[in-house]
Amino acid sequence: MNKYVLSLLCVSSMSFAATPFIYHDFDEAMQIRNYPKAFALTNRILNYDGKQFFELGRSLYNQYNPSVLPSRSEPIIPKHIHQIWIGGPLPEVFKKYIDTWKQMHPDWGYTLWTDENVRELFPLHNQSYYDESEGMGVKSDLLKWEIIYRFGGVYVDVDYECLQPLDELHHLYDFYTAYQPLDAFFVQLGAALYAAHPEHLILKHCIETIQDDWHHKGAPKKSGPCHFSKSFMAVAGENGSRDIAFPSFYFYPLGSKERVLRRSQWVREGAYAIHHWAMSWMPINTRRQEFRTFENERSSKVWND
Template sequence: MISCRCLILCLVGIFVLDTIFFHYLIQWGRDSLNRRQIRLAVIDDVELNTDRSDQISSNADVRSRATFWGQFPLTIKGSVGKPTIPKIIHQTWDTEDIPETFHRWIVTWKRLHPDWSYWFWTLKEIRRFVAKEYPEFLNLYDLYTEDIFRSDVMRYLVLYKYGGIYVDLDMEALKPLDIWSHNFNCIVSEETYEHPFVVREADPPANIVNGFIACRPGHPFLKSAIDSLEEFAGFYFGDYLHATGPFFLDAVLERYLIKMQNASHMRSDSVDITIVPPKYFFPTYDPSESDLITGRCFPGAYQLLKEPAKITCKELLKTFLRRTPGVDSYTDHHWVHAYMFHPDWKKKNTKLITEIVPSAITKHV
């Protein structure tokens, strides 16, 4: 009986200590979190709806590729006059028949951007576009083993030619992007920090996402991406993440930043690229990773994490391990991973894109 009581008391004690520690972590996160420790070169708390001056910040301790950014003023001028980035929204799918899953998110783009053009690209239309505008890449385009490679390549080629904003079909618009199109030349976003630091435990991380890219036509960063496609196909031909996808874009970005650092003639407003933190365009993590993230951020396992992951968990604990779009969020990504689904899924409850967005432009060549 005595041993049984001791066991019960021990278990209660462990539970109480764990609860206290969990509470301590939450309070610690509220009081001391410094997210700049896990940023590379980002807009730091920009108030995009006001006319004021802000700065780009960088942290060389975490990601050396951004050390040359330093501090310089960033003026937000509002959305008057001609935009730097054309007001064109680009999206793509295999055909013009869109699965029901995406309908509710697609309509948010035109609803919040009534004066923007909406361009929709099918695989057939993309190939015609490549054949006409980039014939030197047509052979590589045809050699890719899966359509996800072609979808990745499409966004670099189309944005370089026409400019605008590319967004995946599982991206939802939360606020108009006009202010961004008037104040920047090229924008890429970091992935929500839970993915590179907690899920992948990457150090340094590869965390630039290609599900959202906004750029003026002819930007040299996009040219760098296009010129790197053949090289990366040779190294990572069957790996879409590294050959054409987010890890590819991250590597190209690193090269481009080094090039800017070493070439004084490139240091001008027309060729800059703005890297923003996840809170603007990728504020939430993949729900399929929820159990893994929760397990690693919970007391006990938390102590085994690397410092960037600990910092990420500290902030996540402030919201009790949940992540939702905030007041700064302009879009949200829903992490559908459609390329992993059975082909029959794509044929269920479909609508033509012109039924969803009547003004959609579907012919480009």
């Protein structure tokens, strides 16, 4: 058996019971001391206040991290996993990651949205933008905001590996997500994983303001992490909502430019999942070697439109 697949199976078999939350200081878990220019670059390139956004995340984390927040008896966020793959058959390379979510959450609902069943969602609030876009990255963004807004649950990219169950978080929060690692030099949320109850205000804002960012070039600003971050800044925590953006370590322990997996260490230290940065919507020569086995020619041509 492939050693990598075996290691995934071993981790899964050991981790069905979630380990108690392990607290890490927000600044340390973000490794902010290693990226002194992140605030300035965020201000200049993404056009919002990077320091203010970082401090918002720290404040919400200190107020709402699982070590200080009492759990509720019933889940607020539905225990349902949503994933998306459109534009062709699901590549084989992602199936091992999808399986980790099913193994860790055997009693949860699961939906993979594809070209075949996504039409059940139409018309979208942003249907005209969806129809206009040729890029699968942008189309997927438009879908995922509306899917969780309608149904609730957790959205996860197909290149995400689950390390431990998320049940506790669905009893604690109205909304949760995580910051991206700062090795991209910007203070922004990751758009590859987030969870919410139906009709959450952050997602409502995210959906209703797509038109404001549609003029931008590139998925990150138009519909992805940058757009998502601005919606979080605008309404997170309003009306007493338990909203949190975890520091990057918990859901993005592998930096976007890192290659070395320290899976066992990350499990011991309390990480929930690993994003493997497939970048399937980008040109093939920009992807990690593992994810160069499938073509996405049409989408990759317009990834920066």
